[in-house]
Amino acid sequence: AQTVTQSQPEMSVQEAETVTLSCTYDTSESDYYLFWYKQPPSRQMILVIRQEAYKQQNATENRFSVNFQKAAKSFSLKISDSQLGDAAMYFCAFDTGTASKLTFGTGTRLQVTL
């Protein structure tokens, strides 16, 4: 069974600064997908970024980037130039590649302060 662990229940960052959210996972699969989802108070889950395990290059989407360490089973999210609109719950998620379901971590609540 796959597990996803997010060890930071809450994080805070000042506007325009950089913050890194941590995620580790456990699996015996060699091919899989990793995701970061954002959930604002509206409850809508929004995909932030995804990483295919077979790709060595870290994924980047504008101000969002990941540090994917396959051997360490680590998948952290870096948010640069933080904005007030980035405040939300962030969930790390894992998919075995058969796309049967996503396994989620417990989330990190990100606060952005002025």
Add this chain to the structure above:
Amino acid sequence: GAGVSQSPSNKVTEKGKDVELRCDPISGHTALYWYRQRLGQGLEFLIYFQGNSAPDKSGLPSDRFSAERTGESVSTLTIQRTQQEDSAVYLCASRQQGYNEQFFGPGTRLTVL
């Protein structure tokens, strides 16, 4: 439609009553998922539909929970004899065949008094 829609947005019910939650996936998406999110928790997988294949029901917590899907369209999640522990947000997601990204609806917040 433009995205996944769910109804109702909020549902308050009394313990012991049955409830039905609805999900309209994105048109053309063959896969549909239901997840449960308890307060302050991550999402728990409940059930997965893929085309005409038998659904993966491995996440359903008890036989009070059931779900149906008509072809590749609407799905309903039914909870019979609701309990207070069923209070949660129920999220639906759909996915296009050949792609791994799941698109989520806004969820239904269920409160069992």
